[in-house]
Amino acid sequence: MSATPLPAASIAPPTWREAWRDWAGSEGPAWIFVAKTVFAALLALWIAFRLGFDSPRSSMLTVFIVAQPQTGLVLAKSFYRVLGTMAGCLATFVLVGLFAQQRELFLVAMAVWVGLCTAGAALYRNFRAYAFVLAGYTACLIGFPSAQQPQAVFSIAVFRVSEVMLGILCAGLVADLVLPQALGARLVTMVRGSYREFLGFVTGALRGRLDHASMERSHDHFVANVIAFEAQRDAAYFESPDARVRSERLRLLNAGYMSSTTSIHMLHQMMQRLRRRGCHRALDQLAPLYQALATELMPEEGVMPATAAEAAPLAQRLAAFRAKLPQRIAAARTAIEHDADRAELLDFDSAADLLQRFTEEMHDYTASYVALARPGTRAHRPAPHYVAHADWITALLSGVRATVALLSVSAFWIASAWPSGAGAATIACVFCCLFAAAPSPVLAVRGLSIGFIWGLIAAFVCAFVVLPPLDGFPLLAAGMTPFIMIGVKLITNPRTAGIGAGYNIMFGNIVGVENITRFDPLPVLNDGCAALLGAGVAALVFALLVPAETRRLRLHLVRSLRRRALLACFGSLNGLRHRFENSTRDLLGQLLIGADRAGGEDRRLLGRALSVLESGHAIIDLREASVIGTLGVGSRAALHACVRSLARLFEKPTQQRREQALEGVARATSRIETALEADDIDAAERAALKRGRVGLHLLRTLLLDDETFATLSSVENPVIAAPGASHAA
């Protein structure tokens, strides 16, 4: 052998301690979660046996369903599960009370209720959606057995609620007490990470070190961050009073993050446009201001603030810069006032206005970040609520899908007098509710169904091979533990989470441990087949009835992205900026999840959303200018007419409407300029009018820009959107 000798370090096997630490670091948390879940499930099962519940397995299933690695997530899901179960119970009382004698009427009424709940779930899409899901399928779970014996409906409902409650109590207590993994800690990491990332991004962008593609990629990432953060904050609310105290400030932080990410991109778009049009004088004057802001944010060779407390000096520097900025802008403006024409001055004003706005937002964002370091203090200003975009058509379609699924399974159930029909109907309903808002429900149903098959096999082996020779609860627990562990371990990996969930649900349902032990494989197989049939019907309905991935439905959403500007045109001005921005970004986030990244769809969507945001903010500026007191009736009418013509354009962009909007903008501009020349207006009004003037200029630029118009109208006018087609406006 002539192998060259390797350095000793690389051939020495890792010591046991190193190997252990390595394993505990990577796989440890997952196995802790598995152990906790198994323990909670068995605890719930044992208590349910001791209390003599009708079906102890419901308690165990509840534990499986609410099991999540972080305590906050468990508690949030539990809370909404309780709410949903209660609502479902009440609905069942009504339905059974009204229609118990007429099975057709009862099933139709049930299908309508499930459709309504599914629509609600699709409308909300976060943890709140889960309450709707539960309200829908609890009605099935209680309603189907009690329709056959209407006198027993109350006791069935009481048992169901008790079983769910018991499962939730066990899951929540074990998650919170045994080696808790708090969501709060993860939120802190998330907040710090996104602040540093954004700071690096902003300084890079201001110094001109980022190209357009990487800016777009980052923005994509920021959009996802805002939505993910809101979901986590919402869940952390349930975790501890500390989190509740901090919740409002976290909301403020997220709103600040959102608006600063938009402003920096609007600023970037503006600069791009100025560069395209060759406005060098304005650009030369603006460059030092950018450099100065970048230096304030992070001096060259400076270090990123690692924690909120370390960002405090940065917040002070930003406050000072923010206060001085208007003077510096005015100085820069006087420098070019002599040799620049009116259009270029207005361009400069627009860019400077955006810079001012970005500085203010960045300062607010940093200030709310710093405020997190001081526990126990209240938010320094009221935090706006997160405004999600709810799409009625998608929600309605989901509702119709669920109704159709339930009706068709019910028809089959009635026609074939199948003993397991109720099971199939329930599963179809569960799937339709659960995946109402999933981006690709067919895939999700497939994952869960694969899990169902494995769960069925495991349950069969467990119930008829492992369990029969065992006697007593400890042995039962020991016999079931390995099977449960497989399912829970599958959940910990995001790629197999769906399969794991299906496995757990099926296993828990079919293994069917009850107080009176039965040994009868036939119903087990029947129930298993019923579940698979229900899943199949749900998958069929998702795939056939206006599938969520359909082009038409997607185009509808893309169109609503543009119609968000109508909110800016007609929404009530109170808190409008945040509502408009938040719902637009939320819709963008929904669209980006299913975007075809290879085909550049994500970039097109991003461009569209940014144009809408830019125009919307300008429209809001204009509307704020139109409400000031000293404005004449004619001027106000002109401004309103301008807003209306813009709204018509955003409703349906055509060449004619574009020209009308341009006319409206021109008329409004001359009105505002006349108003600005008057002497009897105070400083605040003058500032509002100036902002409106700058907004009008921005709108004119956007309307004249063929690229922007093409992005906005790409759905309706593919011809204009095609590269090469140009328009001389």
Add this chain to the structure above:
Amino acid sequence: MPREIELLGFYMPTLLPVFVLAFAMQWGLDSVLARLGLYAHVWHPSLFRFSLFVCLFGAMGLLLYR
């Protein structure tokens, strides 16, 4: 106190409303304690919270079954 109470024609153990009451009390007490910054000095905050709840519920339950 009766050990069973009637609500809308249904009988339920009085312990149930007591449980809800204890939960509400604990929620309030909890936020007060958090604002006072007590949890910075507690080893296992959620265990502490749970024990607090058990104390409250146990005390009220004992009063009921005295």
